[in-house]
Amino acid sequence: MGTYIVWISSVLAVAVADGNREKRQGLSLEPGNWPSCQSGAARPYTRVNTTDRVAALRTYFASSRIQAYLVPSEDAHQSEYPSGYDKRRGNISGFTGSAGFAVVTIDKQALWTDGRYFLEAEDSLDCSWILMRQRETGVPTMVEWLKTQLLSGEKLGASPFLVSSATWKTYSDDLRKAGLALEPIDNELIDEFWQTANGRPSQPDTPINALPIQFAGVSWQDKVNNMRTKMTAEGTDMLVVTALDETAWLFNLRASDIDYNPFFLSYVIIEKNTTKLYIFNHTHKLTAKLTGNDTKMNLAAHLNTNDNGTCTGRADMCVEVKLYDQTQIKADVFARAELSNKVWLGFSCNQAIYSAVLEGKILQKNTPIATTKTKKNPTEVEGMKKSHIRDAVALISFLEKLEREVKAGQPWTELSAANDLKTYRYAQQFNRGLSFTSISSSGSNGAIIHYSPSNMTDKSITTSEVYLLDSGGQYLNGTTDVTRTFHFGTPTSYQKECYTRVLMAHINLFQAIWQKGVYGREIDAFARAPLWDVGLVYRHGTGHGIGMFLSVHEGPGRISLAHDLFAQDNPLDEFQFFSDEPGYYEAGQFGIRLENIVMVKNATTKYRFPGAEFLTFEHVTLVPYAPNLIDYDLLSEKQIEYLNDYNKLIRERVGPELKKQGRDTAYEWMMQKTEEYTRKTTSSVSSVSSLTGSLFFIIFVLSVV
Numbered sequence: 001m002g003t004y005i006v007w008i009s010s011v012l013a014v015a016v017a018d019g020n021r022e023k024r025q026g027l028s029l030e031p032g033n034w035p036s037c038q039s040g041a042a043r044p045y046t047r048v049n050t051t052d053r054v055a056a057l058r059t060y061f062a063s064s065r066i067q068a069y070l071v072p073s074e075d076a077h078q079s080e081y082p083s084g085y086d087k088r089r090g091n092i093s094g095f096t097g098s099a100g101f102a103v104v105t106i107d108k109q110a111l112w113t114d115g116r117y118f119l120e121a122e123d124s125l126d127c128s129w130i131l132m133r134q135r136e137t138g139v140p141t142m143v144e145w146l147k148t149q150l151l152s153g154e155k156l157g158a159s160p161f162l163v164s165s166a167t168w169k170t171y172s173d174d175l176r177k178a179g180l181a182l183e184p185i186d187n188e189l190i191d192e193f194w195q196t197a198n199g200r201p202s203q204p205d206t207p208i209n210a211l212p213i214q215f216a217g218v219s220w221q222d223k224v225n226n227m228r229t230k231m232t233a234e235g236t237d238m239l240v241v242t243a244l245d246e247t248a249w250l251f252n253l254r255a256s257d258i259d260y261n262p263f264f265l266s267y268v269i270i271e272k273n274t275t276k277l278y279i280f281n282h283t284h285k286l287t288a289k290l291t292g293n294d295t296k297m298n299l300a301a302h303l304n305t306n307d308n309g310t311c312t313g314r315a316d317m318c319v320e321v322k323l324y325d326q327t328q329i330k331a332d333v334f335a336r337a338e339l340s341n342k343v344w345l346g347f348s349c350n351q352a353i354y355s356a357v358l359e360g361k362i363l364q365k366n367t368p369i370a371t372t373k374t375k376k377n378p379t380e381v382e383g384m385k386k387s388h389i390r391d392a393v394a395l396i397s398f399l400e401k402l403e404r405e406v407k408a409g410q411p412w413t414e415l416s417a418a419n420d421l422k423t424y425r426y427a428q429q430f431n432r433g434l435s436f437t438s439i440s441s442s443g444s445n446g447a448i449i450h451y452s453p454s455n456m457t458d459k460s461i462t463t464s465e466v467y468l469l470d471s472g473g474q475y476l477n478g479t480t481d482v483t484r485t486f487h488f489g490t491p492t493s494y495q496k497e498c499y500t501r502v503l504m505a506h507i508n509l510f511q512a513i514w515q516k517g518v519y520g521r522e523i524d525a526f527a528r529a530p531l532w533d534v535g536l537v538y539r540h541g542t543g544h545g546i547g548m549f550l551s552v553h554e555g556p557g558r559i560s561l562a563h564d565l566f567a568q569d570n571p572l573d574e575f576q577f578f579s580d581e582p583g584y585y586e587a588g589q590f591g592i593r594l595e596n597i598v599m600v601k602n603a604t605t606k607y608r609f610p611g612a613e614f615l616t617f618e619h620v621t622l623v624p625y626a627p628n629l630i631d632y633d634l635l636s637e638k639q640i641e642y643l644n645d646y647n648k649l650i651r652e653r654v655g656p657e658l659k660k661q662g663r664d665t666a667y668e669w670m671m672q673k674t675e676e677y678t679r680k681t682t683s684s685v686s687s688v689s690s691l692t693g694s695l696f697f698i699i700f701v702l703s704v705v
Contacts (some may be wrong), residue, residue: 001436001470001482001544001552001579029140031108032127035691044123045456048094050343051128054109056193057092061106065149066157068181070103070142070171071190073098076161076326077244081259081436082552087546088162088190091200095124097450100414103142103156105149112142123448123457129621137537141175152179159188161326165354165364166347177703184351187294196617208264210302211549212289215477216252217379220303221317223250223372224275225249230368231270239367240333241268243348245368245550251266251277251303251319254549260436261551267353269327269336272315276332276633278324281310286321324676330356337361346370347568364570373547374557374576380477380548381599384577385620387430387478388597392622392654393661394424394473394483399670400669402461406488412461414440414453417469425473435472435479435552439695442467446485449540451584455477463489466590472552481552481579484593486626497534499592499629503531505582506594507642509542509559510615513603516613517571520559520578527562527582536584537563544576546597572615576600579618594620622650624673640677648675 031037038045042218057069071093075086080098090096092104093111095119110130121131141147146156151196156175160168172182194200213219227250231239241247244263248254255264267278279285286300286308304318311318322328334356337343343357346367354362376384398421406412418440418575424430432619441451443465451457461467472481477618485499509527520543527542541560544553556570559578572578579593596619603616624647632640651674658667 001437009072023495029130031130034122034131036122037127047122048124049126049318050094053092054104056103057189060189060192064157064185068156069189070156071102071529072162073100074162076350077170077242078164079244081261083204083258085203086088091194092190093120119448120450143178150180152264153180155183157185160184160351163351165349165351173225179600193381206256208253208255208285208299211252211254216382217377219252227270227368234363236342236363237272238336238340239270239344243346249373249550260434262549265324276320278322279328280324282321282323319445323588370556374545375573376548381575382464383477384548387475387482388620389482389654389657391430391473393657394428395623397663397666398424398671403488406461413458414442415458417461418453421471430476432474435474435481439470443590444588447585447587449585467493468593469593474549476549479547479549479552481546481597482621482623483581483593484623485592487629489628496629496631500631500634501530502582502584502592502594504639506580507639509580510598517616519569519571520557524559524561538583542582543580546577558572572600574602619649622654624650624670627673644676650674
């Protein structure tokens, strides 16, 4: 999913030298600064009028003693895809993309987002908003803009539970230098007027289920003990876990509190001899029956806990379960930190929890959970590979049907395709839903990188336009994410070149070999080179990590040119899984992206420098490309070899599963799309040319005679 991509920060933008820079650049920083807001332009169907909501927010400014308010996109756990209950930025602005933040002042409102979402934001925001296109020349940072909007000493309010501690510190320091201040607002102001009575979704509180050891590979007890070993090595005696994927992984538990991610709202405190888990409705959930290997087991039995949440037996071998209450959690962190020498906090820790610990006692770095879970254990590795084979069966079966019926003139739209594909995935063993909203995009909609089809934007899939499909599934033994681009008619030579250059980029990254210890940002350019060669670019990273029945976007590693998360970044390492997904997007025309999930493995090299280890990638996703979009003349021999080897692998691994499931027409489609390509050799071409020349010479001689 090229889209996440890959952790491009939603809080930093290109710096502006002074308040007049935008005038020199000819850039408008006035409301409605995009084409569809200009006089005579057509109004997008997806535009949301937020006048009343913004006015309601401003009524709380005076009592809060602030002159501006920050509305981030994240929840208290910095979730990329928060539940509907926590989509405050979407409510106040109408823009629902997964990255970006809004700032409302007394008389203006602005939204910052990155290049993946420029087109989507233009179609969502009403014309009273200012669109701040991050990383574009002349676009100010939030602080630079506020400096021109507020008077010295005035305050920007924000909820400390919704902003990470690192971001809070950056904002606070920058605002102070600008003569302004960041004011913590304990009662989130959006919550004051956005209630369930006027359309707010309810607080998520879904059942929690155990992930059987046959899929998890390691017991939660062993995981907790491993974390304690790592805590001791770092000189810490307390670990506070705020990231939801970390809690789910640690305890081998899954739920559905977060959209598309099998998580449950929670906090965890691990100390030398105790472990505390905070969840909603805890006493009920402790006694509710779990699903898994032992259907008689409940959460209390799984965690060795009494029905009331207290521990049974040895405290270090059970989990104390308490009620999820933000105020109580903060108080408990404060009380336990007082008794600790050093407290380990992750980068996703929100400012409210961070502020409960004395600064001198904090170790802030990637938690041991974050760095351990990204390297899959043998059971997880096997599960990821198997889930991708079943996912390929679902996708191939759907694509065969789609192509056949589109070519026959039967009606298909972006939405009908996304909905039909869903049924194919749901039919596969161990499927537990989708891993994100399918990006089913035809023609010009494909240029919107994070496009999501709706009734208002739904386009037909035809033989005359490019069709981009980015989709994935959640399985008990894996998470999938794959993108393919098609043209079911006759593509133009330009479309073929763009597709082929994206394919070349995709292949280049897969074939890369690098020394162990290298970061993803140091190999990202391998992918971009074929596009840069002809002056084309894409505004997203090239690869993101992916979890095992966890988040479709998993850190801390990534493959991206973005430099704004250096402190959180980790080198690529063996048994980590990443996407390989370059693309190209032309506004108003088409979008192209190719995405495979790959696994990092040890590389075999001709030579081995003393002490040096090398890594490369292994195939995980196995879905055919679109042969009619490939200009083979642009490919090197090594790239053609890649295609033939990849197609052979699809036949060997996915073919038997297609036959096993009785999907004969899908099997034939797969075989057709994976035929070996043989380029005419130079010698054979020379022979034909020589023969042709000889014939012409004989004819010439005979004509003279």
